[in-house]
Amino acid sequence: MVNDHLEVIDSLGNELKEGLLDVRYLPEKRALLVLVDKALIFKAIEALNKISGGEMHLTTISGADLGEDYIELTYFLWLLPQRLRVIVKTKLSKDDLRVQSIVNIAPATVLYEREVYEMLGVIFEGHPKLERLFLPEDWPQNMYPLRRR
Amino acid sequence: MSSIDLIVGPIHPALHEPERFVFKIDGEIVVDVEPRLGYVHRGIEKALSERTYIKDIYLVERVCGICNVAHTLTAAQAIEQAFGVEVPRRSKYLRTIVHELNRLHSHLLILGVVCELIGFDTLFMLFWRDREVIMDLIEMITGNRVMSAYNIIGGVRRNIGDFEVTQIKGVLSSLAKRVKQYKKVFMDDPTIRARCAGVGYLSRAKALALGAVGPTARGSGLELDVRVDEPYAAYDEVKYCAVIYNDGDVWARLMVRLDELLASMEVINECLDKMPSGPIRVPVPEAAPQSAEGVSVIEAPRGELIHHVYTKRDDDKPFRYRIRTPTYANIPAVCEMLKGCYIADIPAILASIDPCFSCTDRAALIDTNSGEKRIIDILSLARRSKK
Amino acid sequence: MRLPSLIREVWANLLKKPATVKYPFEKLPLSKTYRGKHELMRDRCVGCGLCAKICPAFAITMRSVYGKVSPEVDLAKCIFCYQCEDVCPRGAIKRGKEYELASWSRNEMIVR
Ligand code: SF4
Ligand code: SF4
Numbered sequence: 001m002v003n004d005h006l007e008v009i010d011s012l013g014n015e016l017k018e019g020l021l022d023v024r025y026l027p028e029k030r031a032l033l034v035l036v037d038k039a040l041i042f043k044a045i046e047a048l049n050k051i052s053g054g055e056m057h058l059t060t061i062s063g064a065d066l067g068e069d070y071i072e073l074t075y076f077l078w079l080l081p082q083r084l085r086v087i088v089k090t091k092l093s094k095d096d097l098r099v100q101s102i103v104n105i106a107p108a109t110v111l112y113e114r115e116v117y118e119m120l121g122v123i124f125e126g127h128p129k130l131e132r133l134f135l136p137e138d139w140p141q142n143m144y145p146l147r148r149r
Numbered sequence: 150m151s152s153i154d155l156i157v158g159p160i161h162p163a164l165h166e167p168e169r170f171v172f173k174i175d176g177e178i179v180v181d182v183e184p185r186l187g188y189v190h191r192g193i194e195k196a197l198s199e200r201t202y203i204k205d206i207y208l209v210e211r212v213c214g215i216c217n218v219a220h221t222l223t224a225a226q227a228i229e230q231a232f233g234v235e236v237p238r239r240s241k242y243l244r245t246i247v248h249e250l251n252r253l254h255s256h257l258l259i260l261g262v263v264c265e266l267i268g269f270d271t272l273f274m275l276f277w278r279d280r281e282v283i284m285d286l287i288e289m290i291t292g293n294r295v296m297s298a299y300n301i302i303g304g305v306r307r308n309i310g311d312f313e314v315t316q317i318k319g320v321l322s323s324l325a326k327r328v329k330q331y332k333k334v335f336m337d338d339p340t341i342r343a344r345c346a347g348v349g350y351l352s353r354a355k356a357l358a359l360g361a362v363g364p365t366a367r368g369s370g371l372e373l374d375v376r377v378d379e380p381y382a383a384y385d386e387v388k389y390c391a392v393i394y395n396d397g398d399v400w401a402r403l404m405v406r407l408d409e410l411l412a413s414m415e416v417i418n419e420c421l422d423k424m425p426s427g428p429i430r431v432p433v434p435e436a437a438p439q440s441a442e443g444v445s446v447i448e449a450p451r452g453e454l455i456h457h458v459y460t461k462r463d464d465d466k467p468f469r470y471r472i473r474t475p476t477y478a479n480i481p482a483v484c485e486m487l488k489g490c491y492i493a494d495i496p497a498i499l500a501s502i503d504p505c506f507s508c509t510d511r512a513a514l515i516d517t518n519s520g521e522k523r524i525i526d527i528l529s530l531a532r533r534s535k536k
Numbered sequence: 537m538r539l540p541s542l543i544r545e546v547w548a549n550l551l552k553k554p555a556t557v558k559y560p561f562e563k564l565p566l567s568k569t570y571r572g573k574h575e576l577m578r579d580r581c582v583g584c585g586l587c588a589k590i591c592p593a594f595a596i597t598m599r600s601v602y603g604k605v606s607p608e609v610d611l612a613k614c615i616f617c618y619q620c621e622d623v624c625p626r627g628a629i630k631r632g633k634e635y636e637l638a639s640w641s642r643n644e645m646i647v648r
Contacts, residue, residue, distance in 0.1 A: 028230060029444055030379055057373060058360050059446070060473040062457045067468075076444070076455060080357075083378055087444070108360025110481055111186075112473075134190040145195060146469075200592070207592035207617050271542065278555045285567075292569035292631070298617040306622070307569060334542060 004082040005032045008051055015047035016040055031085035038090045041073075042100040048077060048086060049105050055080035058106040063116040067148045069094050071120055075102075092122060101127040119146040152180060157495065170487075170499075177491050182484040186477075197470040201435065202228055205467065206301060209456070212472060214295055215258065218251035219449035220456075220472075221300040226381060227456040228302050228467070231443030234433050238383075240304035242424040245383040246317075247290060247299050248447075249413040249420075253324075254283040255450035256406040256413075259503040260331075263403060266496040267344040272334065279327055282320050289313060304430030314421050321414045328410045335400075335407060345400035349486040349498035352397055361482035362475050363452020364409070365502045368402035370395035375448040382447075387419045399494075399501040406503075436465040451475035451503045476504050566633055571616045573634040574609045574647045581606045581628040587620035596620060599648075609647040611637055 005025050012034065013020060019040035026033050036044045049056045059076035066072060075088040092099055101124035102109055113124045114133040121144040124130060132139070155172040173181040193212055197205050209224040210217045222244055229236060261276035284294045290309055291297035299305055335341055351361065356369040366373045374391035376384045392408040394401035437460035446455045452475030459468040479502045486498050557564060566572075583605035588596040595613035598605050607629075609620075621629045639645055 031444070055357065057357060057371075059362075059453060059455055060471075060478070062471040062473070064459055064469040064471070066459065074457065076446075076457075078373070078378070080372065085379060085446070106360070107358050108478070108481060111477065133186055145192070203590060203619065204592040207615060207619070211615075275545065281555070288570065289567040290569070292567070292571040292618070293616065296615070296617075298571075298619075330545070338542075 004084055008032060008048075008079070008082060008084060008086070011051050012044070012047055015050075016044055019043070026087075029085070029087070031087050034086060034088045036088060036090050038073075038092050038099050041075075041088070041090050042102055042105075044088055045075065045077070045102045045105050048079065048088070052079040052081055056106065058108045058112075061109060061112040061116055063120045063122060063146075065120055065146060065148045071097065071122060073099065073116065073122065097122045098125055099123070100125050103127055118144070120144050121147065155179075155492065157499075170484075172487070172492075172495070174492060177493070179487050179490055179492065179495070182487045184480055184484060186480070194470055194472060198467050201465045202302060202437075202467065203435070205470070207298065209472070210296060210298065213474065215255050216251060216449045216451065216454075217295065218248050218297050218299060219447060219454055221297075222248055222382070223445045223447045223449075223454055223456040224458075225300045225302050226447070227443035227445035227458045228460070229433075229443070230445060231441040231458055231460040232302070232433060232438055233441070234303055234431065236304045237428045237431060238425050239427045240429045241383045242420045243305045243309065243429060244300055245387070246309075246417050246420050247287070247297060247305075248382065249417045250283055250287050250290070251297070252413050252450045253410060254280050254287065255503075256410055257283065259500065260403060260406055263345075263399075263497060263500045264341075266500050267341065269338075269340055272331070275327075276331070279324060282324065286317055286320055289316065301430070303433035304428070306430070308429050317421060318418065321417060325411060325414050328407065328414075332404075332407050332411075335404060342400070344494075344497060345403060345501075346396070346398060348399045348494050349490055349501060350397050351482055351486050353395075355485055356397070356482060359481040359485055360478050361452075362478045363448070363450075363503075364402050364405040365452065365479050365482055367392060368394050368405045368501075369397040373453065375446050375453050379446060381445070383420055383423075384416075386423065387416050389416055399497055402501045436463050437461060437467075449475055452478065476502065479504075566635075569631075570633055570635075571618050571631050573611065573632040573637060574614075574620075575630040575632045576607065576609070576647055577628045577630065578604075578606050580626045581624075582626055584625065586623050586625065587629060590619050590623045592617060592619060601648075606648075610645060611647060612642060612645040 009023050012023060016036065019037045020034070021037060022035035024033055034044060057078040057080060059078060062074045064072045070091040070093050073090050073092065077086040077088065079086060099122060101113055103113065103126065111133060113127050114130060116122050117124060117130055118132045118135050152173045152175050155174050157170040157172065169185040171183045172179045193208065197208055200208060206221055206224055209220045212220050257276050257280035261273045261280065264276065265273040287297060288294045290313060291299040291307060299307065351369045353370045356366050356371045361369065361371065362373060370393055372391055372393060376389050377391045389412065392405050392412060394404050439460070440462045441460050443458045443460065444455070446453060454475055455473045457471040461468045483499065483502045487495065490498060583598070585598050587607050588598050593613045593615045595610045596607045599608050618631055621631060
């Protein structure tokens with residue numbers, strides 16, 4: 001129980017090798033923070049799914065434009081057998097806002113990815129239906145309400 | 150094969166997300182569901198990052214009126230985490246008590262609504278009468294029946310004394326007896342069994358994959374309860390066991406709520422007994438002392454609620470604020486439940502995930518063959534389903 | 537035949553008073569902490585403007601009347617959170633008990 005996060009860190013390291021930019025346990029958030037390269041986001045989630053034996057609950061994806069030249073995506077996961085909160089973060093440069101969709105591993109993301117797409121303009125490749133979710137149909141193209149300029 | 154589109158919505162059941170559901174129906178059976186969200190997208194996330202932290206607490210309270218305590222609690226916890234503030238222990242207990250009272254009234258509300266939708270109006274009246282005593286307790290503690298304005302960054306705003314403690318205990322002990330009686334009714338009343346058992350089935354695997362939360366997940370046997378998994382406020386010091394039912398149908402989801410009523414009352418009583426004395430609030434700086442990130446996950450009445458906030462040093466406004474409400478997470482799951490059900494069961498299934506029924510609901514029936522269009526509201530759909 | 541499980545409830549309710557009250561004639565008691573219409577004590581106010589600055593609903597404007605600046609609360613905007621009461625250094629804003637606030641004109645909604 002207590003040291004479960006160490007095992008998760010080990011197995012993640014084996015799976016992702018140098019694509020794993022940072023991994024550490026945050027005691028104040030009681031969560032494992034995993035920082036990965038954007039090309040490996042699919043692999044990271046897949047690896048976590050494997051570690052939990054398919055018992056992974058995806059809480060949400062949250063995207064943030066922090067006024068820099070990148071957009072930060074945060075995946076909140078809960079691993080049931082390990083009873084561990086995992087926060088996977090990745091950074092997308094604003095010139096190339098493409099990332100692989102994880103719908104195949106966690107169908108729960110279907111709405112969250114659409115929301116991040118419409119609010120921040122991140123394109124999730126492989127998403128079955130990447131359309132507007134909340135915004136009206138006549139909202140102008142290429143206007144993303146939560147982007148900072 | 151000609152299938153018919155049955156459009157339920159747009160001003161439909163959910164929290165801050167009334168939805169429109171387009172049902173493809175074949176005869177009386179739903180074959181496919183397509184939700185369309187966003188009819189009252191109010192841009193709260195953007196507005197939050199343009200107001201100061203103190204104002205934000207009152208704005209998140211208005212994300213959802215029913216579980217307002219859950220929202221203020223999450224926001225306060227997320228911001229406190231980013232600020233690096235530790236709140237006094239007594240305020241944690243007070244937060245837990247009000248949060249559980251909020252859950253009691255929310256669960257009684259939805260149980261009543263489901264009873265009305267399945268045509269059991271007597272039970273609806275009884276549930277709502279009992280809900281009223283909880284509302285009075287909330288008014289006594291916080292100063293308002295619904296909008297409690299109780300949690301604040303750094304603690305809570307009002308204290309309770311001996312008088313309130315005896316009042317709460319008295320009300321809860323009589324309510325517990327009544328809830329046990331209702332549970333018996335739910336267990337063996339033939340009307341309820343006929344309308345709820347086996348309806349809207351969601352398997353455990355589907356619930357997990359589709360990210361169901363709260364009573365929807367626990368009714369399918371998924372052990373997800375933030376109060377147990379990641380105890381916040383005073384939950385690490387009180388005994389609490391997640392309520393799990395394995396049936397996965399509407400009945401199981403209602404039973405989870407009924408059992409949670411009893412569990413919540415025990416939590417409140419335990420908190421009242423154990424509550425330490427001391428301050429209820431600590432002063433908090435107006436501007437963020439550091440650039441940081443706060444994440445807070447709690448178990449709102451409808452399920453897991455998450456607030457994610459980015460603060461910026463010396464700025465009194467959050468940089469980015471993200472809220473994920475429980476009904477939003479339950480939408481893919483409810484779409485799955487609705488596939489293969491009868492039209493008459495749609496209201497009961499939708500209500501069983503507990504979306505907010507505060508809006509007047511409207512549905513349009515479009516017959517694709519004749520092009521005829523009729524607009525009805527969901528209550529008359531429910532009324533038709535009772536015939 | 538088995539008796540319906542709610543039959544006891546029916547008997548109990550026949551003998552009880554109704555759960556509702558006839559509202560305009562009869563009113564429910566308010567709790568001590570109830571947050572109703574504001575009571576402004578102009579003689580206490582020093583016109584610091586803190587309440588106007590903190591109000592989450594932007595309901596307070598500072599007006600100067602005969603050279604004295606004091607707050608005006610627009611009840612049409614107010615959300616009755618009483619953050620203004622919390623922040624006032626002089627205790628010039630008090631929670632009132634009045635809750636029937638409907639009115640025909642916007643002017644009557646302003647507490648001066
Ligand atoms: S009660 Fe709240 S909304 Fe109303 S005037 Fe005071 S601070 Fe503003
Ligand atoms: S905070 Fe109090 S003293 Fe200051 S202006 Fe408002 S009412 Fe007057």
